[in-house]
Amino acid sequence: xxxxxxxxxxxxxxxxxxxxxxxxxxxxxxxxxxxxxxxxxxxxxxxxxxxxxxxxxxxxxxxxxxxxxxxxxxxxxxxxxxxxxxxxxxxxxxxxxxxxxxxxxxxxxxxxxxxxxxxxxxxxxxxxxxxxxxxxxxxxxxxxxxxxxxxxxxxxxxxxxxxxxxxxxxxxxxxxxxxxxxxxxxxxxxxxxxxxxxxxxxxxxxxxxxxx
Numbered sequence: 001x002x003x004x005x006x007x008x009x010x011x012x013x014x015x016x017x018x019x020x021x022x023x024x025x026x027x028x029x030x031x032x033x034x035x036x037x038x039x040x041x042x043x044x045x046x047x048x049x050x051x052x053x054x055x056x057x058x059x060x061x062x063x064x065x066x067x068x069x070x071x072x073x074x075x076x077x078x079x080x081x082x083x084x085x086x087x088x089x090x091x092x093x094x095x096x097x098x099x100x101x102x103x104x105x106x107x108x109x110x111x112x113x114x115x116x117x118x119x120x121x122x123x124x125x126x127x128x129x130x131x132x133x134x135x136x137x138x139x140x141x142x143x144x145x146x147x148x149x150x151x152x153x154x155x156x157x158x159x160x161x162x163x164x165x166x167x168x169x170x171x172x173x174x175x176x177x178x179x180x181x182x183x184x185x186x187x188x189x190x191x192x193x194x195x196x197x198x199x200x201x202x203x204x205x206x207x208x209x210x211x212x
Contacts, residue, residue, distance in 0.1 A: 030191050031055070037062070039182040048087060049184065049198065061087040063094070063198060076100050081202055083195075095199045099206050110135060110199070121203060129153075129208065133200035138193045140165065142204050151175060155204060157190070157197055165190030168201040173209060 035055060040048045045068065048061035063083055070078045078100030085092040097108040097117065106117035124130035129144040141162075144155040151172035157165045166186045171179035182205075190197055 031188055034185050034187045037184045037186065039065075039184070046089070064089055064091060065202065070098060070100075076105065078105070079206065081206065083199060083202070094195050097199070097203055097206075099203065099210070101210055108199075108203070117203070121200070123207075131200070131204050131207075133196065133203075135196060138196040140193065140196060140200055142168075142200065144204065144208065150180075152180070153208065155201065157201070159189075163189065165193060166197045166201070168205070170205050 038050045047065040049063040066082045068080045080098045082096045083094040095110045099106045108117050122132040131142040133140040139160045141158045146154040155168040170182045
């Protein structure tokens with residue numbers, strides 16, 4: 001099992017986080033082994049996260065992810081990504097974030113609370129591909145410095161003790177279509193933080209894409 005060292009150990013003591021809680025995680029039972037979830041595109045604005053068919057062949061999407069463009073005339077161009085539970089586009093709201101080229105204006109809503117992205121996500125000063133996501137009991141460290149043979153980034157998610165919780169593999173940024181499906185591997189202990197892992201993975205991927 002791969003673990004990552006804590007790049008924030010010397011300068012994270014002053015970080016604060018919101019106090020709103022996320023919805024319960026009862027929809028996903030803790031498995032006994034890592035599970036690979038697939039991102040499947042439904043239309044240009046909608047992606048479903050599907051569980052592995054070998055484990056639960058009859059289960060539908062566990063999350064719906066939708067993306068919209070904010071064309072408000074007095075703010076910089078940005079994208080709004082919304083995550084809802086299940087396959088219903090009007091299903092239970094999990095979270096939402098807005099992120100554009102000007103990252104300082106980025107916002108995130110988790111449950112019923114909205115805040116600046118900078119209150120939840122930190123970027124490692126020495127590496128643009130390392131991040132820390134802190135919210136309530138969730139303290140996640142993302143390390144995206146590894147690349148696979150096809151050029152896909154491999155982002156490793158660990159907790160504050162460097163215990164791996166998940167890994168996220170989006171398609172290569174410069175690959176020709178058709179692109180391979182993005183995958184999210186969640187380890188047993190990571191399932192209790194599934195909402196946070198998914199939201200933070202999407203934020204990290206969007207930030208890296210905008211910086212490409």
